[in-house]
Amino acid sequence: MMKTLLLVFIATSFFSQAFAQEKRKCIFSPKITIKVLNNLPQGSGSLQMHCASKDDDLGNRTLAVGDEFDWTFCDHFLSKTLFFCHLWWGARQKAFDVYDKDLSQGKRHEFYLWAAQSDGIYLGTSDSTQSLVKVYSWD
Template sequence: MKILLLFLLLIPNHLLSFSYEKKRCWTQKYEVHIVNSLPQNSPTLRLHCASGNDDLGYHDLLVNQDFQWSFCDKFFGGTLFFCHLWWGSKNKGFEVFNTHWEGRCRNYICDWVAKSDGIYFNREKLYDWQDN
């Protein structure tokens, strides 16, 4: 019984000690990329991305720039990131990562591309721009 109690006290402590260490992942690590492939001389692409735990802030991307980040999935899954993009008089908000998308991100890399006709995921158009 003492061993079980010791185990139950030490394991959560051990896991918490590594939760703040950015380089170590105890679950699957993912990357999300958002690339500005809009026409040259276009207005700047502005984006804001966040999850329930992390606000990645607002970023302005010039043509051909890539905004990217990596993260570890939550221990029991349930990670979700969303972004909102603005381009001139157009905008679109959408999920860029969801744990439940089993296998949609190739090699654990989720590639998003903003083009003049819409938003693409892994070379497939998923969303049209909306007017502001």
């Protein structure tokens, strides 16, 4: 009896620890990283931004030219993850989805680089600005 209780305690402790770490390590789901980069010309001023999801408000940020802001989250297969950002640069602005699991049409990546440039907002799926593609123009 005592041996059985000890085994149950050890097993419970093990699984509790494993599930506690799951939240940090994305064991059962991909870890997604989103990065927003101020890639505006030198001397053009700062980029204001606000990003959020239904559950997480990442707050207001001010990025100087060359600065970036990034965050990581676990994209659980049962969730409908959506993150959006609103960017302001002087009188120009743009609000858009930076990650929408439902609209990715099976083309999900684990890294998204959004870069604000003078003519619009660009997207890449690596940490290099070499492969950026223009997605949005400023409003």
